[in-house]
Structure formats: structure tokens, C-alpha cells
Amino acid sequence: MMDSQQETELIRRIIANDKQLFSVLVDKYKYNVYGIFRGMGASHQDAQDLAQETFIRVYKYLPRHQEGNRFSAWVYTIAVNVMKDHVRKRRPIPAEMDGHAQESDPAATPEQHIIRKEMQRDIYRYLNLLPDTYRLVLLLKYTNELSYEEIMEITGLSSIQVRNALHRGKKRLKKEMEKKGGLAHETFFQ
Incomplete structure (x- = not known):
């Protein structure tokens, strides 16, 4: 488990051009981001696509993340905005959860x-x-x-x-x- 200090250092390294480390952040947050989308009614496929879009935006705007603020809250803010954009484009059909993978x-x-x-x-x-x-x-x-x-x-x-x-x-x-x-x-x- 990564603490906030380790996460901050990881983010610094990614911004400093150690781009392959971004996958560590994706692995840490992917189930929670996916769960937000599924919980908000996105289908399995839409939730996967929206999660991917979220991480594209996280990567793109990573240098703008303010150190000292909780990174997870920032990621979830981006996810919520991605969902709002998706809803504006078309209203998703509510889907039942299919027991998406989570750490057990x-x-x-x-x-x-x-x-x-x-x-x-x-x-x-x-x-x-x-x-x-x-x-x-x-x-x-x-x-x-x-x-x-x-x-x-x-x-x-x-x-x-x-x-x-x-x-x-x-x-x-x-x-x-x-x-x-x-x-x-x-x-x-x-």
C-alpha cells in the first residue's frame, strides 16, 4: 500500500518524465473510478471507456495537481466531470452491477x-x-x-x-x- 508521501514522490517522478510509472497510479485507482461510473448507472463497457477517459485526463493534467491536496479526491473530481460530460452527450441506461473486480x-x-x-x-x-x-x-x-x-x-x-x-x-x-x-x-x- 502506498502512503501519500510515496504517492507524491511518484507523481513528481512521472511529471519529471518517468512516464511508465503512471501505470502504478492507474492500478491504484482503476477499480474505484470504474465503481463510481458503474454506481452512477454506466454500463460495463461505458464504465471502462469513461475510466479510460478519466486516466487520459489525469495524465494530461497531472502537472496541475496541487501538491498537498489529496490525489484521490482530485482523480474522483476528474471522474465526476467525465461522467457529467458523458451524461450531457447521452443519458446512460442504468445497469446492474455485475460484481466488478475489487480488491478482496x-x-x-x-x-x-x-x-x-x-x-x-x-x-x-x-x-x-x-x-x-x-x-x-x-x-x-x-x-x-x-x-x-x-x-x-x-x-x-x-x-x-x-x-x-x-x-x-x-x-x-x-x-x-x-x-x-x-x-x-x-x-x-x-
Whole structure:
């Protein structure tokens, strides 16, 4: 696992013309970026294309990243902007999550992997029923573990709007899951 100081040094080296190291950044963020797109309703193919576009922009604008700011928040800001551009061009058809690859716990049993995948699939299916703002804020907070400040920066929402969107989004998600007969996954709502 790379800490922020190592990441900063890696970025410096990439900017200083060690371009092949960019793949390390792509590997670190590709699943989270892909997950944002899938969570926002992009199909598998669109999510892959949008993730690729995101990393092209990250590479292009890497020298503009301000050292000291969290790099992950900057990457997710670019991803959100790519998604906004995509939506402007054409409204994506909501797609069910197909259990996209994510780093998993190697100590987990096969049964735990299956349960985790089913739980993820359920949550993403119900997320698609929420308004875009709620869905995006929930994804940024709970799948990408961003702070309120980072979510504010990415979405352009105020602190109160972020807190309200999180609260209302979780409440509505839980209601939708209970209404449709799904289990309200307690770990998500804590």
C-alpha cells in the first residue's frame, strides 16, 4: 500500500518524465473510478471507456495537481466531470452491477466472497433508484472513503448539502431496500 508521501514522490517522478510509472497510479485507482461510473448507472463497457477517459485526463493534467491536496479526491473530481460530460452527450441506461473486480480480503472464505458480492450487487441495484446527487455522495463517502471536505470539492455542494444528501440518501436507500423486499445491509447504514 502506498502512503501519500510515496504517492507524491511518484507523481513528481512521472511529471519529471518517468512516464511508465503512471501505470502504478492507474492500478491504484482503476477499480474505484470504474465503481463510481458503474454506481452512477454506466454500463460495463461505458464504465471502462469513461475510466479510460478519466486516466487520459489525469495524465494530461497531472502537472496541475496541487501538491498537498489529496490525489484521490482530485482523480474522483476528474471522474465526476467525465461522467457529467458523458451524461450531457447521452443519458446512460442504468445497469446492474455485475460484481466488478475489487480488491478482496484474501482471508475470506468462498462463502464470504459470494455474500459480499451479492450484498454489493443489491446495494448498487438500489443505488440506481436514487437521485444522482444522493447516489454520487453515497458512493464517494462509502466506497471511496472521502471526507466531507473532499466530497464538497468534487460535487460543488456545501457542507450542509453533503450532510443532508448523505442522510437522506441513506434513509431513502434503506426505505427502497425494505420496500422491494431486499435486506437493508446493516453495515452500510451505520
